[in-house]
Amino acid sequence: MKRAEKKDHLVSVAHALFNEHGYHAVGIDKIVAKAGIAKTTLYRHFKSKDDLIVAVLRNVDAQTREAMRQFVNADKRQDSLLATFDYLLQWFEAADFYGCPFMGAAKEYCDAGSPVRREAEMHKRLTVAYFEELARREGYHSPTAVAKEINLLHEGATAVAQVKGDATSALDAKSIASRLISGYEKV
Numbered sequence: 807m808k809r810a811e812k813k814d815h816l817v818s819v820a821h822a823l824f825n826e827h828g829y830h831a832v833g834i835d836k837i838v839a840k841a842g843i844a845k846t847t848l849y850r851h852f853k854s855k856d857d858l859i860v861a862v863l864r865n866v867d868a869q870t871r872e873a874m875r876q877f878v879n880a881d882k883r884q885d886s887l888l889a890t891f892d893y894l895l896q897w898f899e900a901a902d903f904y905g906c907p908f909m910g911a912a913k914e915y916c917d918a919g920s921p922v923r924r925e926a927e928m929h930k931r932l933t934v935a936y937f938e939e940l941a942r943r944e945g946y947h948s949p950t951a952v953a954k955e956i957n958l959l960h961e962g963a964t965a966v967a968q969v970k971g972d973a974t975s976a977l978d979a980k981s982i983a984s985r986l987i988s989g990y991e992k993v
Contacts, residue, residue: 809820810979812847815841815843816837816841816848816851816852816858817865818893820832820858820859821865821866821907822902823837824859824862824910826904828910829922834836834848849921849964856921859915859922860925861925862907863911863929864925865910866908867908870897871932871936875936877893877896885984885987887944887987890940891959891976891980893982895973895976897979898973898975898976905965905967906961906968908925908926909961909964911923911926923974933957934954934957936954937956938952938953941953946990946992947992948991952990956983960979963976963979966978
């Protein structure tokens with residue numbers, strides 16, 4: 807395996823382990839054993855476990871936001887903000903859904919100065935910015951307000967899906983979102 811492939815493999819293996827078990831529960835030894843690489847190889851790519859977690863979060867952020875963007879752009883039937891809830895439903899129904907990795911990171915790394923915490927916060931800001939972009943594209947007069955409210959519905963649906971194992975929370979949130987955005991004027 808080439809150097810870049812090893813790094814990508816480490817990030818992928820670490821993501822799967824962190825996603826299922828949590829960040830503090832998974833040690834470096836478990837990651838290198840599952841990845842089938844030497845500990846020195848891991849430390850060649852990442853100075854610390856926190857650096858690895860940040861890389862995982864950046865990777866997950868890029869992948870999930872792009873996947874949502876593609877999903878929403880492919881759905882021409884409805885308001886793009888509502889389509890984001892269908893994307894959530896798909897995610898909640900996946901076998902590897904254990905909740906939001908960014909919420910988990912923020913919970914486990916609660917110090918505001920932690921690079922892991924800052925990365926989780928960055929993802930949340932970028933998600934709201936994406937919702938604001940969609941609200942502007944749909945022509946809502948108050949795109950920032952719409953984005954914040956859609957985000958709260960996403961966050962709530964995700965928490966319910968994680969705790970109750972009920973993927974339909976995405977559809978419940980979509981129904982609320984539909985009523986909510988119908989009250990906003992369009993430009």
